[in-house]
Amino acid sequence: MGIGFRGPGSEASGFDMYYLGVDIGSLTCDAVLIDEDGWVMAWSVVPTGASSVRAIDRVRAEVLGAAGIRSEDLGAVISTGYGRDRVDGRLAAVTEITCHARGIQRLLPGTEMLVDIGGQDSKAVRLDGEGRVVEFAMNDKCAAGTGRFLEAMARALEVEVDQLGGLDDGARGNLTLSSMCTVFAESEVVSLIAEGTDVSEIARGLHRAIASRTQALVKRVDPAVSGLRVAMSGGVARNPGVVRALGAALDCDITVPPEPDIVGALGAALIARERAG
Amino acid sequence: MILPYIKELAAGIEASLRSDPNQDSARKRFTLEIARLGIRLFSGEERVAWCGVFAPFDLLTAVGVTSCFAEFVGGWLATIGAVQPMLEKAEQAGYSTDSCSYHRGVIGAALEGMMPEPDFLIATSTPCSGGMATTENLSRHFSKDLFTIHIPRDDGPEGVKYLADQYRAMVDFVTAQIGQPMDAARLRQAMEKTNRARALLDEAYALAQAVPTPARRRDMSNLGIVLPLLFGSEAGIEVARAYRDEFARKVKAKIAGVPGERIRLMWLQNRIQFSNPLEQWLEEEHKAVLVFDELNQICWDPIDLEDPYIGLARRALSIPLGGPIERRIRNLQQHARAYRVDGAINPCHWGCRQGTGGRGLVERGLKEVGVPVLNLEVDCVDPRHFSEGQLRTRLEAFIEMIEGRGAGGARLEVAS
Numbered sequence: 001m002g003i004g005f006r007g008p009g010s011e012a013s014g015f016d017m018y019y020l021g022v023d024i025g026s027l028t029c030d031a032v033l034i035d036e037d038g039w040v041m042a043w044s045v046v047p048t049g050a051s052s053v054r055a056i057d058r059v060r061a062e063v064l065g066a067a068g069i070r071s072e073d074l075g076a077v078i079s080t081g082y083g084r085d086r087v088d089g090r091l092a093a094v095t096e097i098t099c100h101a102r103g104i105q106r107l108l109p110g111t112e113m114l115v116d117i118g119g120q121d122s123k124a125v126r127l128d129g130e131g132r133v134v135e136f137a138m139n140d141k142c143a144a145g146t147g148r149f150l151e152a153m154a155r156a157l158e159v160e161v162d163q164l165g166g167l168d169d170g171a172r173g174n175l176t177l178s179s180m181c182t183v184f185a186e187s188e189v190v191s192l193i194a195e196g197t198d199v200s201e202i203a204r205g206l207h208r209a210i211a212s213r214t215q216a217l218v219k220r221v222d223p224a225v226s227g228l229r230v231a232m233s234g235g236v237a238r239n240p241g242v243v244r245a246l247g248a249a250l251d252c253d254i255t256v257p258p259e260p261d262i263v264g265a266l267g268a269a270l271i272a273r274e275r276a277g
Numbered sequence: 278m279i280l281p282y283i284k285e286l287a288a289g290i291e292a293s294l295r296s297d298p299n300q301d302s303a304r305k306r307f308t309l310e311i312a313r314l315g316i317r318l319f320s321g322e323e324r325v326a327w328c329g330v331f332a333p334f335d336l337l338t339a340v341g342v343t344s345c346f347a348e349f350v351g352g353w354l355a356t357i358g359a360v361q362p363m364l365e366k367a368e369q370a371g372y373s374t375d376s377c378s379y380h381r382g383v384i385g386a387a388l389e390g391m392m393p394e395p396d397f398l399i400a401t402s403t404p405c406s407g408g409m410a411t412t413e414n415l416s417r418h419f420s421k422d423l424f425t426i427h428i429p430r431d432d433g434p435e436g437v438k439y440l441a442d443q444y445r446a447m448v449d450f451v452t453a454q455i456g457q458p459m460d461a462a463r464l465r466q467a468m469e470k471t472n473r474a475r476a477l478l479d480e481a482y483a484l485a486q487a488v489p490t491p492a493r494r495r496d497m498s499n500l501g502i503v504l505p506l507l508f509g510s511e512a513g514i515e516v517a518r519a520y521r522d523e524f525a526r527k528v529k530a531k532i533a534g535v536p537g538e539r540i541r542l543m544w545l546q547n548r549i550q551f552s553n554p555l556e557q558w559l560e561e562e563h564k565a566v567l568v569f570d571e572l573n574q575i576c577w578d579p580i581d582l583e584d585p586y587i588g589l590a591r592r593a594l595s596i597p598l599g600g601p602i603e604r605r606i607r608n609l610q611q612h613a614r615a616y617r618v619d620g621a622i623n624p625c626h627w628g629c630r631q632g633t634g635g636r637g638l639v640e641r642g643l644k645e646v647g648v649p650v651l652n653l654e655v656d657c658v659d660p661r662h663f664s665e666g667q668l669r670t671r672l673e674a675f676i677e678m679i680e681g682r683g684a685g686g687a688r689l690e691v692a693s
Contacts, residue, residue, distance in 0.1 A: 082666055097674035098681075121667070133678045138671055140654040 017075035019276060020063065021268025022056060023096065024048060024083030027119030027147050028235065029055035032265040033063040034273060036075075038106070042066035043262050048119075052083040076276035078268040082120070094271055096264045097125055097136050103267030104231050105131030107257040112228040115218055115246065115254070116263070117210070117236035119147040124218040129229075137220050142181070145213035147235050149182045150242075153206050156189040157199060165239035167203035175205035185209065203241060210236070211245035218250060226251040233263035279391055280319040282357070287312040301527075303519040304496050310512040311503060315353075317343045319393050324455055327392075327415055329401025329408050330502065331428060331596060333444060333589045335509025339467035340451055340459050342396070345506055347411055350392060351382025352499070355550035355658040363389060364659055377628035378658035380411040387418050397454045399447065400425040403599035405631040424450045430601060432594035440590035465582055467509035472579040474508055477517035479575040484524035486616050489538035490568045491527035494556040496520075496534065498548045501573035539564035540679055543613060543621040543648070545571045545639065546598070546632045551660040555668060563676045569616040571609065572598065602635040606642030613648045619679045620649045622672070627656040649682075651675040 016036050023030040025048060032043040044062040048055045064071065071089075079087035080099040087093070096116070104111045105127065114125040120143040126135040143149065147161075154161040175197070178185045185206070192202050218225050230252050236242055237260035247254045257263060290309040294302055317323050326337055326344040337344040354360035360378075363385030368374060370388055372381050386392050398421055400412035409425065416423035426443050429436040452458050485492045500520075507513035527534070542559075544567050549555065559565040577595040580588030594600070597608040613621065621643050625633045640650040653671060656662045 082670065095670055095674040095677055097670075098677045121670075132681045133674070135649065136674060136678065137652075138667075138674075 016073070017276070018067070018069055018073050019075050019269045019272040020060065020077045021099065021265040021270070021272060022059065022077065022079045022081075022084075022087050022090075023099065023262070023264035023268060024052050024056060024079065024081040024086065025096075025119050025264075026082060027151075028261060029059045029081075029083075030262045030265040031059040031063045032262050032269045033067050033069075034266075034269045036273070038270060038273060040266065040269075041069075043259070043265065045261050048083070052086050056083070056087055076272040078272040078275070080264050080268045091272060091275055094268060097123060097133060097138075099264045099267035099271065100233055101125055101127055101133045101267065102131050102270050103263035103265070104233060104257065106266060106270060107263065108229075108231045108255055110229055111231040111255075113218065113222060113225055113230045115214060115230065115232045115237075116234040117146055117214065117232070117242070118234045122146050122214055122217060122234075122236075124214075124221045126221045135221050137217050139213075139217060144178075144182050144185070145210045149185070149210065150206070150236060150239065152182050152186050153189055156186045157193070157202065162238070164203060164206070165241045168200050168207055168241040171198070171200040171204035173201045173204065174208075175201050177202075177205040177209045204245075207239070207241035207245040208249075210242050211249040214246055215249040228252065229255070231255045231257065233257065233260045235261050280316065283312050283315040283319065287316060301523050303516070303523040306519045307500065307504070307516045310507055310516050313512070314343065314345065314506055318345055321393065325393055325395045326397055326399055326451075327395045327412065328399040329403075329412055329426070331401045331403050331593050331599060332399045332426065333447075333593070334506050335467050335471045336444065336448065336464075336585075336589060337399075337451065338509035339464045340448065340455070341457065341463075342451060342455065344399070346408075347383045347415060348379040348408060349503065349506075350386055351379035351658050352547070352550040354382050354386060355660070356552075358552060358660075360551070360658060361661065363391070364661075375628055377405070377407045377626070378656050380407050382658055383411060384414060387415055394419050395421055397421050397451070398423045401428055401593075402426065403428045403593075403596070405629070407628075407630070422450075422454065428593050428599060430599075432591075432600060436594055437587060437590045440593060441586040444586045444589055464585060468580045468582050468585045468588070470510055470514055471508040472582075474504070474513040474517040475575055475577075475579060477514065477521045478504065481517060481520035481524050482573060482575060484521070484528050485568065485573075487524075487528045488541075488617060489531075489533035489535070490541070490566055490616075491524040491532060491534050492566070492568060493534040494560050494567055497567065497570050497573050499550075501570060502547070535560045535564060535566045537564045538566050540620070540676060541566055541568045541616060541618045543567075543569045543571070543609070543616065543618040543643075545609070545621060545623040546626065546629070547572070547624070547657050549624065549655060549657045549663075551658065551663070553660075553663060554665065555672060558669065559672065559676070563673075565676055567622075569612055569618060571612075574608075574612065576608070598631070602638050605635065606639055609639065609643060610646045613643060613646055618648055619682075620651065620675060622651050622653065622675070624653045624655045624657055627654070627659070627662065649675070649678065 019034050021032045028045050029048045030045045033041045042063040044059050046059050076091040079090045079093045080096045084093035100116050104114050116123045122139045124137050128134050151161050154164050232254050237256045290305050323343045326342050327347045328344050330346045334344050360382045363382045366385035366388050367381040398416045400409045577592035597605040643650050
């Protein structure tokens with residue numbers, strides 16, 4: 001549990017209403033609790049695991065416990081993510097596209113293009129600068145280039161997925177890996193290791209593979225992306241190698257908000273506050 | 278296996294229509310007439326031709342041949358949940374899973390012995406070369422003669438004459454195959470029936486533009502591409518009249534096909550053929566109605582009874598999906614305005630080069646008239662690739678985006 005967005009007025013008074021956003025992804029289940037003024041009271045990220053219902057219960061209990069409030073004090077709950085229909089007591093289920101747009105507007109106002117790479121899908125969302133979705137595109141057909149892809153590659157490299165981002169430091173080459181298929185890419189990585197290729201070069205190749213796939217998605221939404229304010233959310237945004245590679249591919253600077261994993265849940269909480277009002 | 282199923286289907290619809298003559302029945306009457314066509318195709322008692330999608334079916338009706346486009350079989354097998362073994366059969370025979378599943382379905386059905394043997398085949402060069410190759414494959418499989426119609430992109434006088442001459446040659450081919458000449462009076466009667474069905478269908482489509490639309494989600498599915506199989510016959514007139522009458526009654530009484538209609542959507546090319554919950558979910562959860570399917574339109578003038586081959590050629594050349602992309606885009610823009618759509622969905626059927634080749638241009642063209650486009654990646658026939666959750670997220674986000682643009686509220690009070 002961390003303190004990302006706690007601000008003035010965040011102390012629970014016992015009379016206020018609170019709003020919960022829950023984002024149930026394929027890899028993690030995230031929750032954000034905000035107060036009536038929109039300040040973040042607490043947030044949590046837990047692995048979704050085999051039971052999304054258990055993960056939802058856990059993440060909800062964690063944020064309520066951390067903020068010291070009861071379920072009855074919740075004014076509304078909005079769920080998002082692939083498991084959004086499994087959240088009991090929700091006011092509504094809203095897609096992650098809309099929720100991420102709302103969340104990034106709160107964290108990085110004026111964002112015009114949001115790239116979100118989650119566990120099993122990636123999205124490019126064009127915003128109007130005020131948090132409204134103008135257009136979007138999502139990955140087609142398969143989940144290559146998403147968080148699951150990185151997990152598989154980290155496994156092949158025998159490192160934790162969190163370590164992958166820093167592995168490409170010092171790499172100079174332009175190694176190209178398959179960006180089309182996780183299984184093929186994994187066997188390519190294994191072959192490269194066996195051939196003695198430097199791990200930093202392999203990591204750079206992986207980051208470039210993800211960037212290659214993602215930049216096509218982004219440019220499909222808006223080819224003039226290099227002139228836009230671009231942000232990135234989702235767990236993969238924690239990987240500086242991917243962010244660097246994508247920035248280079250798109251010819252732009254990409255801003256990553258603090259705690260990029262919870263942007264969707266934050267957006268859901270903000271929508272809960274609006275709709276309850 | 279197929280013939281008893283179709284007979285049972287037809288009998289069930291007939292019983293339903295008898296039990297409640299006052300029900301909304303246009304879709305049932307349409308399904309019934311297609312089932313009756315299926316019975317004729319599979320009975321072994323009639324002369325049968327397997328054809329390309331844009332073949333002149335009414336011309337074949339005039340000469341006494343029961344005909345159908347081959348892709349219909351692939352789509353229909355998907356509709357009844359029986360396509361998967363056919364797809365696997367075709368794949369075992371070497372057809373790539375990247376190829377069109379409409380075609381793989383029909384090839385598999387032929388290899389499984391589930392397609393009635395035709396007397397001959399008529400291929401058409403539009404809408405796609407895959408269809409031509411499939412018809413040629415069927416010709417070899419059944420060892421039956423094939424006549425190929427090349428539908429040019431040029432819809433000017435030279436193109437019309439070129440195609441009309443091919444239709445005349447096709448009639449020569451068919452009459453030689455069946456040993457029976459074309460009867461001029463029968464040809465005229467068939468064209469008269471085509472024109473009557475055309476006029477009624479044109480009225481039905483105009484009525485479907487009403488706000489709220491009288492159409493429900495399945496009413497319009499596959500109508501524009503399948504109904505031409507009944508052109509030239511009384512059945513075609515009856516089905517078109519049923520649609521016209523049902524829609525006219527609903528529009529007059531202000532009855533919405535989907536009560537509470539909020540969002541009006543355009544669907545490009547074909548619907549998803551196998552059973553899936555998406556359209557129902559769009560209607561029930563979001564009051565989003567598929568008001569216009571790209572293939573549901575009359576873009577041709579009545580056939581000149583004194584010169585039917587020219588009229589039939591003009592008809593084939595007028596179909597936007599078969600011509601230059603600029604014409605298709607203009608056509609979609611016109612219909613987007615006429616139907617007052619809030620957004621368009623392009624399923625981008627896997628393996629369809631014809632449909633997806635112009636995807637970016639179509640998207641840009643519709644955006645020019647303020648219509649956002651959702652490109653899906655879906656196989657409309659092969660259920661093995663269907664991922665409901667993924668598709669729902671994309672559709673739902675699209676609806677949320679449209680609602681964010683301000684659509685979806687103004688019409689609430691006019692719906693019944």
